[in-house]
Amino acid sequence: MFVVGYVAVFFMLAKRIYDGFGNSTHEISAANNLMWWMVRGHPYRFSLLNDLSYLGIHVELFWPVVAIVYTIVPGVYTLLFCQSLALGLCAVPVYLIVRRLWESEVAGVLMGIAFTLFPPIAAGNLNQVHPVSYIPVFLLWAAYFFYVRKLGWFVCFSIVASLVRENVCLGICMFGIWAWAERRPWKWRLLPLLGGIGYFLLATKVIIPWGLQGRTWHVAGYFTYLGNSPGEIVQRAVTQPALVLGHLLEGANIQYFILLTQSVFWVMPFGHWAVLLGVPDLAANLLSDNGGMKVISWHYQFMAATGLFLGATFTMKRLLNELRRRFGAGYFAISLAGLAVILCLSQWFLWLQPQLFVPLPHRESLLRALRVVPPEKSVLAPSRLQGWISAREHFGDLPRLVNNPPYAAQFEYVVLDANERQYPPAITQAFFDAFQTNQIYQLVFAENNVFVFQRRGGESDWKIQPSSLGN
Numbered sequence: 453m454f455v456v457g458y459v460a461v462f463f464m465l466a467k468r469i470y471d472g473f474g475n476s477t478h479e480i481s482a483a484n485n486l487m488w489w490m491v492r493g494h495p496y497r498f499s500l501l502n503d504l505s506y507l508g509i510h511v512e513l514f515w516p517v518v519a520i521v522y523t524i525v526p527g528v529y530t531l532l533f534c535q536s537l538a539l540g541l542c543a544v545p546v547y548l549i550v551r552r553l554w555e556s557e558v559a560g561v562l563m564g565i566a567f568t569l570f571p572p573i574a575a576g577n578l579n580q581v582h583p584v585s586y587i588p589v590f591l592l593w594a595a596y597f598f599y600v601r602k603l604g605w606f607v608c609f610s611i612v613a614s615l616v617r618e619n620v621c622l623g624i625c626m627f628g629i630w631a632w633a634e635r636r637p638w639k640w641r642l643l644p645l646l647g648g649i650g651y652f653l654l655a656t657k658v659i660i661p662w663g664l665q666g667r668t669w670h671v672a673g674y675f676t677y678l679g680n681s682p683g684e685i686v687q688r689a690v691t692q693p694a695l696v697l698g699h700l701l702e703g704a705n706i707q708y709f710i711l712l713t714q715s716v717f718w719v720m721p722f723g724h725w726a727v728l729l730g731v732p733d734l735a736a737n738l739l740s741d742n743g744g745m746k747v748i749s750w751h752y753q754f755m756a757a758t759g760l761f762l763g764a765t766f767t768m769k770r771l772l773n774e775l776r777r778r779f780g781a782g783y784f785a786i787s788l789a790g791l792a793v794i795l796c797l798s799q800w801f802l803w804l805q806p807q808l809f810v811p812l813p814h815r816e817s818l819l820r821a822l823r824v825v826p827p828e829k830s831v832l833a834p835s836r837l838q839g840w841i842s843a844r845e846h847f848g849d850l851p852r853l854v855n856n857p858p859y860a861a862q863f864e865y866v867v868l869d870a871n872e873r874q875y876p877p878a879i880t881q882a883f884f885d886a887f888q889t890n891q892i893y894q895l896v897f898a899e900n901n902v903f904v905f906q907r908r909g910g911e912s913d914w915k916i917q918p919s920s921l922g923n
Contacts, residue, residue, distance in 0.1 A: 459540040462577035466532045472811030477839030479580035485842040487522045502917050508663025511618040511655040512583045528839050531581045538586045543568050545592035553769050554785045562789035569796040572753035575803030582751040586616045588758045618655035623755050624648040626728035633725045674740040705738050708746035715796045721763030730759020749803040817900040824897045824904045825865045833867040835875040862912035870901035
């Protein structure tokens with residue numbers, strides 16, 4: 453019942469943000485456009501990349517599974533619902549692990565609830581749409597079958613988890629180290645280690661280079677203080693450890709670490725090998741100079757959060773054993789699980805932003821403006837509207853007008869929102885006049901400072917391509 457209620461509540465909250473234009477929808481537009489192309493027989497085609505495959509950005513081979521549902525009920529709402537469903541279902545494997553490990557049914561239920569309310573996990577429901585939201589549920593099932601020593605099911609869920617994104621297989625490798633620490637048979641040690649490394653090399657050395665067609669992988673831009681290419685980054689990190697250490701001890705990293713771990717008792721996760729599952733992503737986030745990777749409510753935390761929570765869960769088992777040895781059975785398991793729920797709930801401010809649920813005052817004008825643009829026509833629009841216009845071949849955001857004017861000039865429709873104060877570009881009088889006085893465009897909608905311009909002459913031949921990824 454909790455899972456049903458959780459999915460329903462968070463889906464409705466996510467839908468309210470989306471319907472009210474409460475936030476940018478860039479990430480939603482990427483997922484929706486990818487699905488739109490996929491169900492039309494063009495897997496991994498992506499409008500914003502033109503001739504490049506989406507696999508040049510990330511190897512996310514789980515999308516075809518989502519596409520099955522999307523084929524039946526296409527649209528953004530389907531993606532929002534599936535995302536909340538995946539996050540809500542995480543409670544089930546957590547419950548099974550804790551029930552068996554802590555020998556308490558009630559504690560299992562409470563820890564399942566705690567995980568779904570763990571800030572990085574709860575935030576995943578509301579922070580647009582991302583494929584990585586599916587990582588925790590499959591990684592947790594892999595952890596459960598690893599714990600109960602059912603190799604076949606463990607391998608199955610490890611494979612599915614790895615298909616979500618190329619970095620997950622590094623977390624799968626950590627099962628091999630965990631198995632080594634427990635002195636398990638060699639099959640438990642080598643399968644996750646060799647399989648994880650093998651898939652990572654396949655993804656990063658074969659699939660992504662094929663998709664990029666000679667361009668640089670964007671992930672290299674996450675560690676600019678170390679270099680501009682993967683090889684340069686690794687070399688400098690190894691040869692200049694003081695540079696890495698100095699970066700790790702910066703205030704932003706310390707604050708990020710404290711906020712991420714305080715719901716799981718700070719140091720508690722690091723008392724068990726299970727924490728290793730989250731170490732690859734945690735290390736990447738700490739080592740990166742991309743500030744977005746240290747935002748608790750953004751999508752970079754799913755694997756790190758799963759490893760931290762499992763590490764805390766297994767470490768607390770040792771604490772429970774000591775308490776039971778000294779004081780008898782008692783209600784220690786239930787008390788610890790209840791405390792975990794309270795700690796996770798107390799950090800609601802890290803992911804719940806009430807202002808996002810308030811619809812924009814000019815929401816109805818934005819909806820009417822969108823209806824002016826035919827669904828098959830190319831359009832540029834503000835950041836908040838990206839998800840709404842992404843089910844088409846050509847779409848983009850307004851910064852393209854500034855960053856790449858020749859490319860932007862090919863779009864037939866342009867939507868301007870002069871009320872926008874958060875996302876660039878600012879629609880000044882001069883910006884508006886550039887369209888109003890331009891004979892190429894005609895004003896076809898104007899209401900509450902929301903405008904739609906149509907380029908005369910019909911659809912473009914699209915000979916000009918973006919100058920770089922995303923521009």
